[in-house]
Amino acid sequence: MKWDLAVSGPVAGRWPHRVFLDAREREAFKTWDVPVRYAKQGWRAKLGDKCKVCDDSARQVAHKIPYKDGILKHGLTPSYLWRWENLVATCKTHNRTVQWGETRIKVHVAKLHRREPRAR
Numbered sequence: 001m002k003w004d005l006a007v008s009g010p011v012a013g014r015w016p017h018r019v020f021l022d023a024r025e026r027e028a029f030k031t032w033d034v035p036v037r038y039a040k041q042g043w044r045a046k047l048g049d050k051c052k053v054c055d056d057s058a059r060q061v062a063h064k065i066p067y068k069d070g071i072l073k074h075g076l077t078p079s080y081l082w083r084w085e086n087l088v089a090t091c092k093t094h095n096r097t098v099q100w101g102e103t104r105i106k107v108h109v110a111k112l113h114r115r116e117p118r119a120r
Protein backbone atom coordinates (compact mmCIF):
# COMPACT_ATOMS: atom_id res chain seq x y z
CA MET A 1 0.00 0.00 0.00
CA LYS A 2 1.20 3.47 -0.74
CA TRP A 3 1.27 4.59 2.93
CA ASP A 4 4.06 2.16 3.65
CA LEU A 5 6.20 3.98 1.12
CA ALA A 6 5.91 7.23 3.09
CA VAL A 7 8.39 5.94 5.68
CA SER A 8 12.00 5.08 5.03
CA GLY A 9 14.46 3.22 7.20
CA PRO A 10 14.12 -0.05 9.07
CA VAL A 11 10.32 0.08 9.23
CA ALA A 12 9.73 0.45 5.50
CA GLY A 13 8.35 -2.57 3.74
CA ARG A 14 7.79 -4.62 6.88
CA TRP A 15 4.03 -4.20 7.33
CA PRO A 16 2.12 -5.37 4.28
CA HIS A 17 1.43 -8.91 5.45
CA ARG A 18 1.30 -8.27 9.17
CA VAL A 19 -1.25 -6.78 11.54
CA PHE A 20 1.11 -5.77 14.37
CA LEU A 21 4.25 -3.71 14.67
CA ASP A 22 6.93 -5.30 16.79
CA ALA A 23 8.29 -3.43 19.83
CA ARG A 24 11.18 -1.89 17.84
CA GLU A 25 8.88 -0.67 15.08
CA ARG A 26 6.57 0.91 17.64
CA GLU A 27 9.55 2.71 19.21
CA ALA A 28 10.46 4.02 15.75
CA PHE A 29 6.96 5.46 15.42
CA LYS A 30 7.21 7.16 18.79
CA THR A 31 10.39 8.83 17.59
CA TRP A 32 9.40 9.69 14.02
CA ASP A 33 5.69 10.23 14.58
CA VAL A 34 3.23 8.82 12.07
CA PRO A 35 3.24 9.48 8.33
CA VAL A 36 0.75 11.95 6.88
CA ARG A 37 -2.68 10.45 6.49
CA TYR A 38 -4.29 10.47 3.07
CA ALA A 39 -7.72 9.07 2.39
CA LYS A 40 -7.68 6.19 -0.05
CA GLN A 41 -8.72 7.09 -3.55
CA GLY A 42 -12.26 6.11 -4.32
CA TRP A 43 -13.35 6.02 -0.67
CA ARG A 44 -16.80 7.44 -1.48
CA ALA A 45 -17.49 4.61 -3.89
CA LYS A 46 -16.46 2.09 -1.23
CA LEU A 47 -17.81 3.70 1.96
CA GLY A 48 -20.69 5.78 0.61
CA ASP A 49 -21.10 9.54 0.25
CA LYS A 50 -23.31 10.04 3.31
CA CYS A 51 -22.20 10.41 6.92
CA LYS A 52 -22.96 7.15 8.73
CA VAL A 53 -24.20 9.11 11.77
CA CYS A 54 -26.37 11.95 10.40
CA ASP A 55 -26.74 11.16 6.69
CA ASP A 56 -25.27 14.53 5.67
CA SER A 57 -22.73 14.70 2.88
CA ALA A 58 -19.62 12.68 3.82
CA ARG A 59 -16.49 14.84 3.96
CA GLN A 60 -14.00 12.64 5.76
CA VAL A 61 -12.88 9.10 6.31
CA ALA A 62 -12.86 8.26 10.01
CA HIS A 63 -11.05 5.37 11.67
CA LYS A 64 -12.98 3.08 14.03
CA ILE A 65 -9.69 2.29 15.73
CA PRO A 66 -7.94 5.69 15.73
CA TYR A 67 -4.81 5.72 13.59
CA LYS A 68 -2.22 7.00 16.03
CA ASP A 69 -3.56 5.11 19.07
CA GLY A 70 -3.83 2.00 16.93
CA ILE A 71 -0.10 2.20 16.28
CA LEU A 72 1.27 3.59 19.52
CA LYS A 73 -0.99 1.94 22.09
CA HIS A 74 -1.99 -1.26 20.32
CA GLY A 75 0.94 -1.94 17.98
CA LEU A 76 -1.23 -2.25 14.87
CA THR A 77 0.31 -1.47 11.50
CA PRO A 78 -0.66 1.51 9.31
CA SER A 79 -1.73 -0.98 6.63
CA TYR A 80 -4.14 -2.65 9.02
CA LEU A 81 -5.61 0.65 10.23
CA TRP A 82 -6.23 1.74 6.63
CA ARG A 83 -8.20 -1.41 5.74
CA TRP A 84 -11.71 -0.63 4.56
CA GLU A 85 -13.24 -2.44 7.53
CA ASN A 86 -11.61 0.10 9.88
CA LEU A 87 -12.92 3.11 7.92
CA VAL A 88 -16.24 4.95 8.01
CA ALA A 89 -17.47 7.89 5.90
CA THR A 90 -18.52 10.87 8.07
CA CYS A 91 -19.23 14.58 7.98
CA LYS A 92 -16.71 16.81 9.78
CA THR A 93 -18.78 16.87 12.98
CA HIS A 94 -19.03 13.11 13.41
CA ASN A 95 -15.47 12.01 12.65
CA ARG A 96 -14.77 11.16 16.29
CA THR A 97 -18.28 9.90 16.98
CA VAL A 98 -17.62 6.69 15.05
CA GLN A 99 -14.38 5.91 16.88
CA TRP A 100 -14.59 2.79 18.98
CA GLY A 101 -14.21 3.06 22.73
CA GLU A 102 -11.13 1.69 24.47
CA THR A 103 -12.88 -1.48 25.67
CA ARG A 104 -14.15 -2.40 22.21
CA ILE A 105 -10.69 -1.77 20.74
CA LYS A 106 -9.02 -3.95 23.37
CA VAL A 107 -11.45 -6.82 22.71
CA HIS A 108 -10.84 -6.53 18.96
CA VAL A 109 -7.05 -6.39 19.38
CA ALA A 110 -7.15 -9.46 21.66
CA LYS A 111 -8.97 -11.35 18.89
CA LEU A 112 -6.30 -10.28 16.41
CA HIS A 113 -3.58 -11.54 18.74
CA ARG A 114 -5.30 -14.93 18.87
CA ARG A 115 -5.31 -14.95 15.07
CA GLU A 116 -1.65 -13.88 14.84
CA PRO A 117 -0.07 -15.44 17.95
CA ARG A 118 3.57 -14.73 17.15
CA ALA A 119 3.20 -10.94 16.91
CA ARG A 120 3.77 -8.80 20.01
Ligand SMILES: [Zn+2]
Binds near residue numbers: 056
Ligand atom coordinates in the same frame (compact mmCIF):
# COMPACT_ATOMS: atom_id res chain seq x y z
ZN1 LIG B 1 -22.57 13.51 10.46
